[in-house]
Amino acid sequence: MSIAPRPPIPSLIPESAPFSPEQRTWLNGLFAGMISLEESVTPLSDAQAAKLLPDLLDRGAPVEADDGAPWHDPAMLLPDRMKLADGKPLPRRMMAAMAQQDCSQCGYNCKDYAEALFTKKEERLNLCVPGGKDTARMLKNLYAELGVAPPATKAEAAPAAAQPAPGRSRDNPVQATFLSRRRLNKPGSEKETWHIEFDLAECGLDYVVGDSFGIYPANDAALVDAVLGAFDAPPDFPIGGRTLREALTDGVSLSPAPDMLFQLISYLTGGDRRQKARALAAGQDPDGDAATLDVLAALQKFSGIRPDPEAFIESLDALQPRVYSISSSLKCNPGRVSLTVDAVRYAVEKRTRLGVASTFLAGRVSPSDKIRVYVQKAQHFALPADPNVPIIMIGPGTGVAPFRAFLQERQATNAPGHNWLYFGHQRSDYDFFYQEEFVAMRKSGLLNRLTLAWSRDGTEKIYVQHRMRDDGRDLWEWISHGAHVYVCGDALRMAKDVERALVDAVAEHGKRSPEDAARYVAEMKKNDRYQADVY
Ligand SMILES: Cc1cc2nc3c(=O)[nH]c(=O)nc-3n(C[C@H](O)[C@H](O)[C@H](O)COP(=O)(O)OP(=O)(O)OC[C@H]3O[C@@H](n4cnc5c(N)ncnc54)[C@H](O)[C@@H]3O)c2cc1C
Ligand SMILES: NC(=O)c1ccc[n+]([C@@H]2O[C@H](COP(=O)([O-])OP(=O)(O)OC[C@H]3O[C@@H](n4cnc5c(N)ncnc54)[C@H](OP(=O)(O)O)[C@@H]3O)[C@@H](O)[C@H]2O)c1
Numbered sequence: 394m395s396i397a398p399r400p401p402i403p404s405l406i407p408e409s410a411p412f413s414p415e416q417r418t419w420l421n422g423l424f425a426g427m428i429s430l431e432e433s434v435t436p437l438s439d440a441q442a443a444k445l446l447p448d449l450l451d452r453g454a455p456v457e458a459d460d461g462a463p464w465h466d467p468a469m470l471l472p473d474r475m476k477l478a479d480g481k482p483l484p485r486r487m488m489a490a491m492a493q494q495d496c497s498q499c500g501y502n503c504k505d506y507a508e509a510l511f512t513k514k515e516e517r518l519n520l521c522v523p524g525g526k527d528t529a530r531m532l533k534n535l536y537a538e539l540g541v542a543p544p545a546t547k548a549e550a551a552p553a554a555a556q557p558a559p560g561r562s563r564d565n566p567v568q569a570t571f572l573s574r575r576r577l578n579k580p581g582s583e584k585e586t587w588h589i590e591f592d593l594a595e596c597g598l599d600y601v602v603g604d605s606f607g608i609y610p611a612n613d614a615a616l617v618d619a620v621l622g623a624f625d626a627p628p629d630f631p632i633g634g635r636t637l638r639e640a641l642t643d644g645v646s647l648s649p650a651p652d653m654l655f656q657l658i659s660y661l662t663g664g665d666r667r668q669k670a671r672a673l674a675a676g677q678d679p680d681g682d683a684a685t686l687d688v689l690a691a692l693q694k695f696s697g698i699r700p701d702p703e704a705f706i707e708s709l710d711a712l713q714p715r716v717y718s719i720s721s722s723l724k725c726n727p728g729r730v731s732l733t734v735d736a737v738r739y740a741v742e743k744r745t746r747l748g749v750a751s752t753f754l755a756g757r758v759s760p761s762d763k764i765r766v767y768v769q770k771a772q773h774f775a776l777p778a779d780p781n782v783p784i785i786m787i788g789p790g791t792g793v794a795p796f797r798a799f800l801q802e803r804q805a806t807n808a809p810g811h812n813w814l815y816f817g818h819q820r821s822d823y824d825f826f827y828q829e830e831f832v833a834m835r836k837s838g839l840l841n842r843l844t845l846a847w848s849r850d851g852t853e854k855i856y857v858q859h860r861m862r863d864d865g866r867d868l869w870e871w872i873s874h875g876a877h878v879y880v881c882g883d884a885l886r887m888a889k890d891v892e893r894a895l896v897d898a899v900a901e902h903g904k905r906s907p908e909d910a911a912r913y914v915a916e917m918k919k920n921d922r923y924q925a926d927v928y
Pocket of ligand 2: 849
């Protein structure tokens with residue numbers, strides 16, 4: 394049977410209507426779908442187009458539903474993602490610019506953040522924490538393609554979203570009381586991981602296991618002092634009702650120096666220094682040190698500059714919240730929430746760089762301090778609704794956090810379903826988080842299996858996926874009895890390796906070809922029987 398070629402989509406949007414080519418193509422396609430193309434069509438007037446636009450924008454951006462988003466892979470590098478999305482509609486290319494973790498730190502998943510930018514419901518281009526500067530820079534370029542603002546006013550085109558309930562979104566945090574921290578590694582460990590507790594009684598927040606907890610951190614006071622000193626700025630300089638020191642403490646990020654800062658520096662320098670600042674502002678790397686330039690290092694590189702404090706603050710990015718998997722169940726800990734936080738510290742030349750939120754929780758916040766927080770609802774990461782369903786949880790390192798919560802919940806509800814936990818870390822002597830609890834759960838029978846993988850106990854690296862391969866037959870047995878499988882932790886390598894081990898177990902013990910096994914696991918994902926919370 395031959396299929397008649399589709400007639401070209403007529404141009405319904407007048408050339409004079411102030412849309413970018415991207416918007417024009419989309420709107421033409423959309424109108425063509427809405428209006429019967431068998432009838433002769435009269436192009437819309439500017440006014441008609443403008444009248445329809447707000448409604449259309451509200452319906453969301455154009456999406457090729459079946460393009461499969463092949464770039465949606467957190468292990469893929471940005472240039473490769475952009476190559477795969479080349480030629481796709483703008484919102485899809487915007488999505489490809491995101492870090493692909495669907496981590497919700499921006500308040501959306503990757504696809505929805507892209508669509509919110511495209512429809513101008515969201516204007517902040519730097520919300521993708523894992524994507525960092527590269528994503529923000531790419532989004533800035535893509536955003537420029539949106540061109541002239543649509544004729545409808547912004548308020549019409551993008552009606553302000555209703556204020557989210559308190560404590561339910563990064564845009565409306567509440568205050569919780571920091572209670573305590575306890576080191577989870579024993580002395581001798583190479584890691585620094587903390588069990589952190591907050592009291593939620595006053596703010597009344599609740600959560601379910603699988604959710605994450607967002608916190609607004611503050612920068613290290615010594616770093617703030619060093620930044621103030623680096624441009625000889627008066628700490629008490631007033632900025633919008635606050636002092637410069639306060640703005641530097643919890644208003645702006647002092648981590649990667651943003652392009653805007655280099656732009657500002659280029660106005661304050663001359664000659665070779667100006668050329669370098671301009672190059673850095675354009676994303677180039679004239680001295681091969683761009684990746685190491687946080688705000689302080691940038692000021693030190695261009696030492697002697699004296700930016701106006703207000704312009705300096707304006708040139709920096711807002712300090713973003715960070716989210717952590719909740720590692721407790723409210724049923725066992727009424728009015729409380731706990732987190733399992735790995736402190737990020739690393740050296741660049743002589744200075745130790747600090748992960749802002751993890752070291753804030755690991756050291757700078759004190760018991761009874763009030764912190765701005767919110768609960769980030771999990772999307773597709775939850776215990777099975779049926780308490781009889783067996784679960785297999787794979788959580789090396791801090792990835793164990795949500796599984797401690799799952800187990801507490803199953804204990805509190807006397808859920809009869811079987812539970813199997815894979816935990817792995819560097820050394821059994823130092824890095825067995827929650828050892829007493831898990832051993833007790835194993836003894837009580839709540840944990841039917843506890844499988845451990847220590848990567849630095851011997852000469853050979855043993856990872857959770859190696860243990861999964863050893864256990865392939867039993868894994869398949871559990872899965873064929875309906876078990877749900879969960880993975881949490883590192884998105885870049887571990888989650889991929891674990892999935893490969895799972896597919897191989899299905900192939901070998903489920904007697905399937907590799908392709909059928911991959912399809913089987915894809916189907917598990919589709920049916921929420923294989924869920925991931927990776928970062
Ligand atoms: C859904 C979700 C759940 C999460 N759950 C947890 C959890 O349970 N526990 C947990 O600890 N974290 C968790 N995270 C990660 C957490 O949100 C933060 O990203 C993490 O704590 C780092 O934030 P930070 O502010 O301390 O570091 P940042 O100030 O954001 O600095 C981190 C950045 O520093 C750089 N960096 C880090 N190490 C090095 C190095 N060795 N060399 C050079 N550069 C380096 C990298 O660019 C990195 O992106 C989760 C994330 C998500 C999205
Ligand atoms: N965005 C951030 O700044 C940030 C902050 C905290 C954590 N993280 C990331 O989140 C993840 C969790 O960190 P964590 O401290 O909880 O633990 P981790 O560093 O991931 O280590 C946990 C265990 O996983 C092992 N491992 C390494 N590669 C693996 C792989 N491909 N497959 C399976 N296991 C692997 C480690 O072994 P070896 O180390 O011995 O190889 C270690 O035994 C890490 O990837 C970390 O980079 C990111």
